[in-house]
Amino acid sequence: MESRIERLCVERGLKMTGQRRVIARVLSQAEDHPNVEELYRRASALDARISVATTYRTVRLLEEKGILERRDFGGGRARYEPSESRRHYHLIDVETGKVIEFEDAEHDQLMRAIAARLGFDLVSVRFELFARKLGGPSRQAVRKPRAGAPREAEPSITR
Amino acid sequence: MESRIERLCVERGLKMTGQRRVIARVLSQAEDHPNVEELYRRASALDARISVATTYRTVRLLEEKGILERRDFGGGRARYEPSESRRHYHLIDVETGKVIEFEDAEHDQLMRAIAARLGFDLVSVRFELFARKLGGPSRQAVRKPRAGAPREAEPSITR
DNA sequence: CTACCTGCAAAAAATTTGCACTTCC
């Protein structure tokens, strides 16, 4: 059966090889934000005739076609998720690396207003919150996390 | 004369070698967000007895001490700026790569509220706007930019 | 004096690419 991502590929006129079909299926089923290595692992479990190089080439292609979106949650590897109609953002639990999605209309609007105030038209946004569960481990016991993308917290591949 | 960053280093008990002093001075004078390569170039112009390895080791150390902050504006290289008391964010002009700093108290507050709503305590934030000057090149003529960190726009090292 | 620094070059880690060989349309 044709997966959602595969359908999108066909709609945009991509040549559908066996490899691409498998990767599309894996992406359609993913409930998380896998990196390329993980994607490759899942795809080659379904069909061994797939290489990492092709996985890289495919995600890049799908990103260019607007079918996938690349994310960076720190940890030095790109992560991917299917484009969705609803704009959403991510909160990364710095203790566990777990990724939580959320929406916020007020924020959407505020960003546009900020860009306009500076004389710009918004093209894209990067917005990630790194946070710690309330009532978690005592502040004292935990080493201070870094600004931006914490280097030490390799985010788990979870949505 | 002792630079601002050098003073901070001494305050935090860092052993001040010649190399560190030079890098500290370069950072104090920087009006932009240099990457390590650029930092190394500027430092070794002042004193040739500095290696890239030391530059990497030094920025990492200063980041751990909270003296520097690492940023990622896309383009695959980390960029650095001295920590400032006022929280601020960055807007990257996708046409020119130029980086514009801005503050927004409303946004500061909104982020904290969002984290709290999800049951988290904010640790750090990544927030960058990628945008295009109003009244710039016609939409049609410009290739569609990607979400997240545009791959093609190597940000210039400018504040 | 000695723990910490540094330079050099080699190692890592993630991603891209050249090339000869398939494969979709």
Place this chain on the structure above:
DNA sequence: GGAAGTGCAAATTTTTTGCAGGTAG
């Protein structure tokens, strides 16, 4: 049939590290 896709391994790019000397405090 021909343009486009693929695998493999080598190349790239950015950052880190091991080791044999230096150097600050």
